[in-house]
Amino acid sequence: MQKSKLLKIYKNFLKIRLCQEKIIDKYHPEDKMKCPMHLCIGQELMPSVLGYYLKKNDSIFSHHRSHGYFLANKGSMKEMISEFYGKETGTNGGLAGSQELSCTKTNFYSGTILSGAFAMAVGDAFAKISKKQNNISVAVIGDGGMEEGITFEAINLAHLMKLPVLFVCENNMYSTHTNIKERSRTSLVSDRVKGFRIKTILVKNQNLYKLDHILNKTINNMRKNKEPVFLEILTYRFNGHVGPEGDDHFNYRPKKEINYWKHRDPLVKLEKLINSQKIIKEIKNDIIKEITSSFNFAEKSKLAKKWEQFNFNNGYSKAVKSFYKKRIFFSSKQEDHKPSSGKPY
């Protein structure tokens, strides 16, 4: 792997990791970010590598565990942290918190119930084709989200219409605290998707090289061929399902399993590959600076004051210049409806 690429992926990865850790540190002692937050420590590899391959005007539609994708897709960290504090400088004006983080500037969208964004990416890809853009849409979902019927409708639609959607399923085996074996007899999601004859790819063991190779090839192909691809990555959440507190004291995951995945933490491998404490330290310092200034920015910003007015846009396209007001002249001459045929439609 080229050194420059490796460093970029590492920066993405470390930024996500350190930012999440800082959130954990600050969340409770301060109790100022009171919104449900789904952290993604352990699952940083996919967004870190994906972020490297995305271009301007590509879009991401993410599940609720979205911070990694937001940051890797060039989202502003200070706007993200402000959002968690409910501040008006947040990327959603402080109204969305973590669960529905979005950023129109970087085409990043997310939401928490549960699989809507996954299908939204299909319409987004259609818009790209209609506007003759050479871009892709990425839909990210978890193994839990893949249990909603809409996901299969969406995959079928993208395949039928030949739309450049990269469907990504981060399979971390748990829907909140329920293991996939309690939820299905097919524990690989990609097995279920194969029936659509869409191209499916499985990446096991947080394998950096394999994931990089596949994304490089797949995304390039998608830009040319305009076909959807379904990629499943087996991964593991190190933190609790929601919030800064761990939840392993509920004993829903075997210790052996936790250790297995923690031993395969991709961060260790990345640092081994970089093989220079000096470079690592430099990168780390830069990121810590960014994190500190982001939290300071958020703390100093003002709480959101406006929300009601945002329910409706109330605007119109430029095509609407004025409303037609002469309606009253012909209003009472409406002829009655006469049923025309014996058909139900």
Place this chain on the structure above:
Amino acid sequence: MIKTNRILSFSQAIKEAQTQAMKIDPKVFIFGLGVDKTAHIFSTTKNLKQKFGKKRIFDTPASEQALTMFAAGAANAGMRPILIHQRLDFMVYTFDQLVNWIALWSFKSAGKSKMPLVIRAVVGRGWGQGPQHAKCLHSMFAHVPGLKIVMPSSPSEAKGLLLSSIFSNDPVIFIEYRSLYNSKEFVPQKPYFLDIDTPNLRIKGKDFTVVSIGAGVLTSLRASKILEKNNISFDLFDCRSANSFKMAKIFNSLKKTKRLLVVEDGWSKISFSSEVISRVVESGIKLKSPPSRIAWPNSHIPMSTKLEKNFYFSENEIVNKIKNQFINTL
């Protein structure tokens, strides 16, 4: 003076609105189950495929949920999609998409994102459509902030309101009563836009204020013709939207007539008519008789045409209600 000899049916007017919208803006497209074949959604999409090609109008799998989010994704990216459901009842599949996603898209982005989509849905009333094909759920949708529910009452209203809905930056659920498709009226040829949020005064009168929406407006017009013989007339307001209508004009009318009747083709409890009456009561305008309404009974709809006739109200109920109230308070 406007020439008023260009008579179109409700379905022709809708087709004309769509055709003109697609010409005005290449970002407008139509999709949904069966939109480009057989009955062409009561002929409202006929020949559009020949005119605009299969990239602008296309048939789909039934998948209502994914289609709704497809529309949302395209709208968010700047397109202006029109998704059509041949029966409104199928939209119940898409409650999550409407309520958890589309309705709050502008809100949760603090106004940075737009959701300019139209969902056309047909209420099957007539020809024995029964409990799964004839529901009218406008009041249910109207409860959710962020959705605009538009219900045209006549061909010229349908054309102007559909054009406005397509070019509105808010998500619009456009509800069409099947029992209006063959109704005819003068419709101006050029594209024009009607204000979704301002009720339209359909006829002027002196004795009563009747507020209605969708098919109820036509039934009220029929009633007005019968009441003419008794020398009773009323202001008839077509609210156009089930939830974003402004009350000012209606209040002014009530100050004059001091009598209110709301006519609604939909279940009466917790409904559009409930909302209109509450707002009038809250306004404190003194009425000569208690506000009243005519709506569907709070029951599911029986299937066969013969039973249907006993379920729905007709102009006779409106006439009687007005006459009775009028006589009681004289």
